[in-house]
Amino acid sequence: MSLAVNALTKSLWVFHLAGSPCNNCDIEILDTLTPKYDLERFGILLVGSVRHADLILLSGAFNKKAVIRAKRVYDQAPKPIVVVAIGGCACTGGIFRDGYNFDPPIGKYIPINAYLPGCPPKPEAMILAIVKLIEKLKAG
Amino acid sequence: MDLAYLILQVVVFPGLLFTAVVGLITSWIDRKVTARVQMRVGPPFLQPFYDVLKLMIKETCVPAGASRGLFLSAPLFGMAGAALASMLIWRAFLPLGQTFSGDIIVILYLLTIPAVSVILGSFASRNPLASLGGSREMKLLLAYELPFVLAMLVPVIQTHSIRLSSLLAAEPAVYAPSGIIALVVAILCMQAKLTLVPFDAPEAETELAGGAYIEYSGPPLAMFKLTRAMMLFTMPMFLIAVFCGGIVFSEGWLAVVCGILKYVGLVVVIVLIRNTAPRIRIDHAVKFFWGPVTVFVLVAVILAFMGW
Numbered sequence: 001m002s003l004a005v006n007a008l009t010k011s012l013w014v015f016h017l018a019g020s021p022c023n024n025c026d027i028e029i030l031d032t033l034t035p036k037y038d039l040e041r042f043g044i045l046l047v048g049s050v051r052h053a054d055l056i057l058l059s060g061a062f063n064k065k066a067v068i069r070a071k072r073v074y075d076q077a078p079k080p081i082v083v084v085a086i087g088g089c090a091c092t093g094g095i096f097r098d099g100y101n102f103d104p105p106i107g108k109y110i111p112i113n114a115y116l117p118g119c120p121p122k123p124e125a126m127i128l129a130i131v132k133l134i135e136k137l138k139a140g
Numbered sequence: 141m142d143l144a145y146l147i148l149q150v151v152v153f154p155g156l157l158f159t160a161v162v163g164l165i166t167s168w169i170d171r172k173v174t175a176r177v178q179m180r181v182g183p184p185f186l187q188p189f190y191d192v193l194k195l196m197i198k199e200t201c202v203p204a205g206a207s208r209g210l211f212l213s214a215p216l217f218g219m220a221g222a223a224l225a226s227m228l229i230w231r232a233f234l235p236l237g238q239t240f241s242g243d244i245i246v247i248l249y250l251l252t253i254p255a256v257s258v259i260l261g262s263f264a265s266r267n268p269l270a271s272l273g274g275s276r277e278m279k280l281l282l283a284y285e286l287p288f289v290l291a292m293l294v295p296v297i298q299t300h301s302i303r304l305s306s307l308l309a310a311e312p313a314v315y316a317p318s319g320i321i322a323l324v325v326a327i328l329c330m331q332a333k334l335t336l337v338p339f340d341a342p343e344a345e346t347e348l349a350g351g352a353y354i355e356y357s358g359p360p361l362a363m364f365k366l367t368r369a370m371m372l373f374t375m376p377m378f379l380i381a382v383f384c385g386g387i388v389f390s391e392g393w394l395a396v397v398c399g400i401l402k403y404v405g406l407v408v409v410i411v412l413i414r415n416t417a418p419r420i421r422i423d424h425a426v427k428f429f430w431g432p433v434t435v436f437v438l439v440a441v442i443l444a445f446m447g448w
Contacts, residue, residue: 003193003197004197007190007193007194007197008194008197010187010190010194011187011191011193012193012307025422035178035179038175038181038182040171040175040180040182040183040187041180041181041182041183041184043183043184043190043191045189047208047345047347048348048349048354049349049350049354049355050352051201051350051355051356051361052350052353052356052357052361053355054194060387076201078198078199078200078201078357078358080197080198080199080200085445104323108151117277121202
């Protein structure tokens with residue numbers, strides 16, 4: 001198992017799943033992937049298909065319709081898979097938590113490995129979150 | 141020939157294992173040079189090996205309604221084709237005397253198998269984006285194969301032989317004007333054969349989300365990645381074998397270093413083209429290969445006939 005965790009944490013391919021966000025978190029996620037932060041140093045790549053992914057980034061307040069789709073995308077991903085909720089909306093619903101179309105937070109439907117609050121979180125905060133997540137995975 | 145020896149050649153050296161390891165190192169060169177072009181640091185040396193290892197431990201998803209047998213076996217065909225092509229090229233480099241007349245034609249056929257396997261796998265996956273990628277791959281295959289074979293004709297005409305070892309023994313084709321033109325055309329066709337930018341329409345990350353590979357996960361995806369890495373090794377090797385005299389092992393270490401430098405140089409040319417060109421549309425690619433490139437290479441063939 002340690003070999004599996006080692007290989008997984010050394011080559012995390014990221015799939016970005018946006019559930020009706022305001023785009024601020026998405027812009028910050030893309031910022032994190034720019035040459036300035038150069039996440040390819042750690043083997044992190046952005047992929048276009050969830051079938052290639054090891055890490056799903058959720059952003060935005062997932063409403064009643066988006067939650068079903070997000071669950072389906074999660075089921076299509078090959079396991080083992082790691083899920084991170086980026087931003088206040090994905091963590092708790094943020095300012096949309098009392099909205100008529102808002103379900104319980106996405107964590108009720110998909111097992112989430114790490115929550116990263118912020119509106120939006122800075123690239124540095126995202127890198128810190130990924131580092132903590134890798135440490136947590138290595139610890140078992 | 142001893143059967144065990146032959147199996148050893150196919151599986152270990154210079155076949156599958158050797159090609160895979162050197163191919164992964166080449167793909168690291170590709171990623172590192174790309175990173176330096178973009179003013180980044182780039183991935184560590186073992187990154188391609190970690191990627192393949194990680195894909196090996198992932199789950200294999202087969203989409204509902206897909207043709208299961210073809211979907212799972214397509215990557216194997218591609219990998220076998222790339223490994224066999226590389227083995228035939230290296231048997232001509234090594235002083236073993238194990239070449240046969242017409243091995244260039246066999247290699248040309250084997251080098252198309254990875255592309256065919258991508259087409260089969262994408263159509264078997266029952267995904268609309270994958271079949272779009274597959275159809276683009278097919279068009280691209282039809283487009284570059286004509287000028288590629290014509291370019292290979294130039295050194296064959298110059299040396300009057302379709303045996304790779306006699307091409308290696310003769311004066312390299314690039315010393316003649318026709319050989320230079322053919323090499324330039326072959327580099328363009330190689331870029332398309334490797335489906336690298338500007339000819340990466342079949343897997344267009346931005347519009348097809350991985351295109352032909354979209355439904356692949358786990359070990360089959362690892363095999364496709366490995367096949368791509370092996371082709372990144374085999375194609376430049378084939379070009380330096382046909383046009384630039386290959387790697388000579390019988391004339392001391394300086395000739396070997398010279399051969400490796402030729403190979404690395406060609407890889408860097410591929411990477412630089414891939415980093416400085418935008419993706420072109422598939423119909424433009426077909427027009428490009430069937431129009432100017434074919435005319436260009438026909439001129440080279442005529443020059444070669446005239447003895448230039």
